[in-house]
Amino acid sequence: MQGIICSYPAMRTLTCATSTSAGNVTDVLALIAIKSKISNDPQGILKSWNDSIHFCWWAGITCSHRRHGVTILDLSSRGLVGSLSPPIGNLSFLREIRLSNNRFHGDIPHEIGRLCRLQLLNLSYNSFEGKLQSNLSCSNNLSILHIDDNRLIGKLPVELAPVSKLTYLSIRDNHFIEGIPPFLGNLTSLIYFAARSNNFGGRIPDALGRCRSLRNLGLGGNNLPNLTLLIELYLDYNKLNGSIPSSFGNCQNLILLTINDNELSGSIPKELFNIYSLCVLLNISHNHLVGSLPSEVGKLTNLNTLDVSENNLSGEIPSSLSGCTSLEILNLEKNQFQGNIPPFLSFMRGIRAIDLSCNNLTTKIPQYMEKFALEYLNLSFNNLEGEVSTKGIFANESIVFVERNKKLCGGITELGLPRCNIKQGEKGKLSLVEIIKIVVSVTCAIAGVIVVSFFLFGWYKRKNEDQSSGSLLRESFRQLSNEALLKATDGFSSSNVIGKGSFGFVYKGVLQEDGTNVAIKVHDLKHRRASKSFNAECQASRNIRDRNVARHSPKSYSFTRISIAIDVASALDYLHHYCWKPIVHCDIKPSNILLNNDMTARVGDFGLARIISGPRKPKARRSVGVRRTIGYTAPEYGMGSEVTVQGDVYSYGILVLEMMTGKRPTDSLFEGGLNLHNYAKTALPDQSPQDRMTTSAVLNELHLIRNNLLRNQAHR
Structure with missing residues (x-):
């Protein structure tokens, strides 16, 4: 039927060139109807829609090679203005409709629901109004539906439930109401669901949990629970x-x-x-x-x-x-x-x-900062200028960072800043600060010898003790039945609870076979991190062979708190420097220190421990500090720093201060700027302003010596 004359109401006569079937005529009439509803075509994209060429060659049209029917209608991002003509539902072979980023308005024709072969419908970024048509469920092959950024109202039609192949559903920036419908749980193939910025309310339905394939869920900007x-x-x-x-x-x-x-x-x-x-x-x-x-x-x-x-x-x-x-x-x-x-x-x-x-x-860096009791100050990579103080916290290069500020000068030599210009008349004259520095240096040298002697003594003592610990280690790991544990703890009675952590409880018990006192940790596997904590503790324990961690022979000290502090310090020194693989405990606090009958301290709870397997330090999550214990955790962990042995040393310092002062770092006393550090300093004898400055400098220098010792030991 070559040369058929086709007509459509209110349209000029059109010759359907090379049309060979009634199906082709239907497609041509539908396309002409779509064109008739477009009032503005700024790019002239529809000029090719005429009888000079076959309709399969029209711009934005893709046809099937076998049936010569329209399979894809793609007019996206053309700036078209108008409404969408209902005869679009006559394009029976249509698989994809792409009309996004135009200025279409009016209702979405319900005739689209007749397109049973339709797989993709993208009408986003237009001005479509009214309700989403319920008969879209007739499009059983529909897998992608994008209708973002329109003016659609009402609720999502429940008739979408049978569209089992739907994988992408995006309805953002519309005016849909009521709640997220539970029927979405039937869309088990759904991968992407975006419903941001609508008027949804109520609760998120539990049924949504049945969408096992769901990978992206966006529900922001609604009135959900x-x-x-x-x-x-x-x-x-x-x-x-x-x-x-x-x-x-x-x-x-x-x-x-x-x-x-x-x-x-x-x-x-x-x-x-x-x-x-x-x-x-x-x-x-x-x-x-x-x-x-x-x-x-x-x-x-x-x-x-x-x-x-x-x-x-x-x-x-x-x-x-x-x-x-x-x-x-x-x-x-x-x-x-x-x-x-x-x-x-x-x-x-x-x-x-x-x-x-x-x-x-x-x-400039404000002068008041030197008086802060800070443990970490980073002002690097700014445009600061002027002289850096050498007092207070600025006398400690391990906690102050000011690099890449090109106009800064002065400060202590360890900061590596250029010298500031010195006025004539100030040369050759020792200031009070310089005199104090000399006194402090001598004092710190003596203190350094004492600290080094302490570490050498501990090393010598451990060396002698380790030679006799072989037989003890061989019996450290005993195999106990559940029945034995039940009897030891009286059926895990609450009266035997001696500690509670994030992932379970610690019970005291007595083994019936030999009367040995034991501490038993029970993990609550309902907690989502409990398994990870259990594995971490097992991994750490297999590397530990220290008496202050695993087992400890009885010994006596004349001053109990000092003996406890030495026990904990010995355990940490072993974990950090003498394990087969160094271990960072990450959670040193009073509740993780166990005492036996003779008041010997043992470090427990390795659920958060990290093993340093090589020269590279393990990366910690950025929130690692907060997820441990507030008050005992090193401040750099709150900044997302790596886990280090220095973090354990900081926690140990807080533990010792608490033992000596009887005050927890979270005590209600510490308000208005007072903290445990300052509280401990107030216990020092009355001092003149100059003495207080010297004492502060000595404390800072001792802090520096501690860090240097730790660095040196870490390289041993």
């Missing part, structure tokens, strides 16, 4: 995108929130700082956040750790941050903050660690 009873929320290390939901502000019981290491963008919502209960950690680092740090941050008066590092935040550091009076760790590194180091930081006397590195901060 407020989770008002939630206490801790960990959303870190995912692929979350979009903005941080302002609805987090409704979670008024949260004490910890981590949404770091995702792909979040946009600004930080002010509502995030209305969670007055936040007291442990707020970590939104390693995202793509922009804008300023909102002034509302000062409302978090109980917050311990704030980490907004590695984003694209800009502007000045807000002065309201001074309201965070409980802050101990502040991490703003790798942003675009500018201006001065704010003076209000001087009011944060409880601060232990500050990282302002890799920003655009200018002017």
Whole structure:
């Protein structure tokens, strides 16, 4: 039937060239109807839709080679304006419809539901209105449905449930209402579901858990459950995108929130700082956040750790941050903050660690910083200028980092900064500070000899003891039945509980066969990290052959607390330097120190231990410090630093201070800038200002000696 004349209402006459079947005529009429509803074609894409060439050669059209029917309609990103004509449902061989990024409006024709071969429907970034048609379920082969960024309303039609091949469903930025429908659990092939920025409410249905293939789920910007009873929320290390939901502000019981290491963008919502209960950690680092740090941050008066590092935040550091009076760790590194180091930081006397590195901060380092009792200060990679102090914390190069500030000078020689210009008249004259340095150097030299002698004594003592420990080690690992453990603990009675950790309980017991006192740790395998903790403890235990860790022969000391401190120090020294593979315990605290009948101390609980298998140190998760015990953990762990033996030494220092003062680092006494370190210093005799300066310098030098000793031993 060559040369058939085809007509359509309100259309000019069209010759259907080389048409050979009624199916072809149907396709041509449908395409002409689609063209008729397009009122603006800025790119002239539809000019080829005429009778001069076969319709299979028209722009945006792909046909089947066998049937010469239209299989793909692709007019995406053409700037077309108009509505979508219902005769599109007559293109019976159509497999793909791609009309995204245009200006189509009106309803989505329900006739699309007749296309039983349709596999892909992409109508995103248009202005379609009305409800999503329920008869899309007729398209049993539909696997990809994208209708983002339109004006669709109503609820998702339950008729989508039978579309079992659906793998990608994206309905973002519309006006869908009610809840996430439970029928989505029937879409077992679903890989991607994005429903961000709609008006969904209620709870996330449990049925969604049946979508075993689901890999990407985006539900932000809705009115889903407020989770008002939630206490801790960990959303870190995912692929979350979009903005941080302002609805987090409704979670008024949260004490910890981590949404770091995702792909979040946009600004930080002010509502995030209305969670007055936040007291442990707020970590939104390693995202793509922009804008300023909102002034509302000062409302978090109980917050311990704030980490907004590695984003694209800009502007000045807000002065309201001074309201965070409980802050101990502040991490703003790798942003675009500018201006001065704010003076209000001087009011944060409880601060232990500050990282302002890799920003655009200018002017001088404030003099008040030298008076801080900081354990970590990083001002590297900024535009700071002027002379660096040699007093206070700046006398300790192990905790202060100021490199890559080209205009800085002075400071102690270990910082490697150029000398500042010295005025005439000051040359050849020793200052009070220099005189004090000489006195301190002599004092530290003596202290160094004492410390080295202590380590040599411990090494000699261990060498002699190890020679006689062979037989003891061979019987260290006993095989006990469950029945024996039950009898030893009276059926794991609660009266025998001597400790509780993150992953279970520790029971005391007496073995009936020989009366041996034992401590038995029982892991709760319902906890998702319990298995990992158990494996870590087993792996660490197989490398341990020390009496203060595994078993210990009785001995006596005249002063009990000193003997306990020596036992723990000996155990740590062995773990760090004499194991077959060095071990970092990572959780030294009083509850992990066990005492036997003669008050001999043993270090226990290796569930968080890390084995250093070679010259390279193990990488720790960035939140490793927070997930251990607040108050005992080294401050650099809160910054995401690597696990090191120095971290154990820090925890040991806190343990000793607690033993000597009777105060825990988390005691309610330590408020308003007072902490355990300062509290211990107040026990020193009355001193003149000059003596206090000398004492502070001696303590700093001793801290440096400790780090140097640890470094030297680590290379042995």
